[in-house]
Amino acid sequence: MARSSSGRDKGVNTRLAHLGNDPHDFFGFVNPPVVHASTVLFPDAATMASRNQKYTYGTRGTPTSDALADAVNALEGSAGTIIVPSGLAAVFVPLMAFLSAGDHALIVDSVYAPTRMFANTMLKRWGVEVDYYDPLIGGGIAALMKPNTKVVFTESPGSNTFEMQDIPAIAAAAHAGGAVVMMDNTWATPLYFKPLDHGVDISIHAATKYPAGHSDVLAGLVSANEATWKRLWDTFVSLGIPAGPDDAYQVLRGLRTMGVRLERHQRSALDIARWLEGQPGVARVLHPGLESHPGHALWKRDFCGASGIFSVVLDAGGQKEAHAFLDALEIFGLGYSWGGYESLAVLVNLSDRTVARGSYEGPIIRLQIGLEDVADLKADIGKALAAARA
Numbered sequence: 001m002a003r004s005s006s007g008r009d010k011g012v013n014t015r016l017a018h019l020g021n022d023p024h025d026f027f028g029f030v031n032p033p034v035v036h037a038s039t040v041l042f043p044d045a046a047t048m049a050s051r052n053q054k055y056t057y058g059t060r061g062t063p064t065s066d067a068l069a070d071a072v073n074a075l076e077g078s079a080g081t082i083i084v085p086s087g088l089a090a091v092f093v094p095l096m097a098f099l100s101a102g103d104h105a106l107i108v109d110s111v112y113a114p115t116r117m118f119a120n121t122m123l124k125r126w127g128v129e130v131d132y133y134d135p136l137i138g139g140g141i142a143a144l145m146k147p148n149t150k151v152v153f154t155e156s157p158g159s160n161t162f163e164m165q166d167i168p169a170i171a172a173a174a175h176a177g178g179a180v181v182m183m184d185n186t187w188a189t190p191l192y193f194k195p196l197d198h199g200v201d202i203s204i205h206a207a208t209k210y211p212a213g214h215s216d217v218l219a220g221l222v223s224a225n226e227a228t229w230k231r232l233w234d235t236f237v238s239l240g241i242p243a244g245p246d247d248a249y250q251v252l253r254g255l256r257t258m259g260v261r262l263e264r265h266q267r268s269a270l271d272i273a274r275w276l277e278g279q280p281g282v283a284r285v286l287h288p289g290l291e292s293h294p295g296h297a298l299w300k301r302d303f304c305g306a307s308g309i310f311s312v313v314l315d316a317g318g319q320k321e322a323h324a325f326l327d328a329l330e331i332f333g334l335g336y337s338w339g340g341y342e343s344l345a346v347l348v349n350l351s352d353r354t355v356a357r358g359s360y361e362g363p364i365i366r367l368q369i370g371l372e373d374v375a376d377l378k379a380d381i382g383k384a385l386a387a388a389r390a
């Protein structure tokens, strides 16, 4: 059971408790060693010349990074996983691996904003053509495919507004056109959606969020299928950006409890989302686990859970009312990122979107529901709603 290759018939929390390292590889200590490494020594000149040994240099992996990568491969069903220093690095390394000057990339318009920034600056500067597409496009993406379309980038649900994408339909059309399909799967984690089982080639995670889970680590994970793994690995080695061993260790440590944390995030967030639908001052709640959400059927078909972040649309007002809401909060912190144990709120800004701007009744406020008690969180939000209406 300690080996990542075994235990597929076991429950997810059993697997999370044991995936990755085998304690008996290191004197029986339950956790793997944190190996700080640049140089690795070779026993003789011939081995040095052939590099025929398991570890050769710190940028190419250590027992610590292997323990995390093996655990993630077992969860994602991937051929290989790279561990990089941030979620944003986990986005740009695969894009760099599969795009060259003269290529075309299709990126979902509801994408994480810094992904768009990378595409609009770096990718365009390097001569890659970028188009954004409607998150609801489904198989209709076939009409946007060009002969030089090499990457179709998805993220579902979308950042901040939580549009659900029909991933299997998009992947089928993208593959028919010869493109590699990537998915930013940070919201669901591999526990609630397995991209590679739905036609995606490369699954991307900001491990900063639920895997690390404590708002104190930046890390990214990229997991590839057989067909894309070698090119991803070669790009990773060319760029030389492995996450540090302490951060890789902290992400593996976080995985051990991610199942139970997510259960609580899911339950609290759904409870609060349902409650919010009946509160004065609320126009709608953007949470795919709600029956009222336009993407609910897709979520039910493909996903097996929901994490703890969603948005609420106020029924009127603008920035002034949104700021009154945010300033009235006492438990929710005002801050970016999410996936930690504490609740957070942020005013959503959709001004960079080109296709999926949508039409909203009032300001959109994104809530990350932490592990606090739901009654306290509801009381905090209730005060904020009253402040926005005052």
Ligand SMILES: *Cc1c(COP(=O)(O)O)cnc(C)c1O
Pocket: 085, 086, 087, 088, 089, 091, 112, 155, 159, 184, 186, 187, 205, 206, 207, 208, 209, 218, 219, 220, 337
């Ligand atoms: C936060 C986030 C990232 C980036 O992660 P960092 O570790 O903060 O760089 C990427 N994608 C999504 C969807 C995110 O929410």
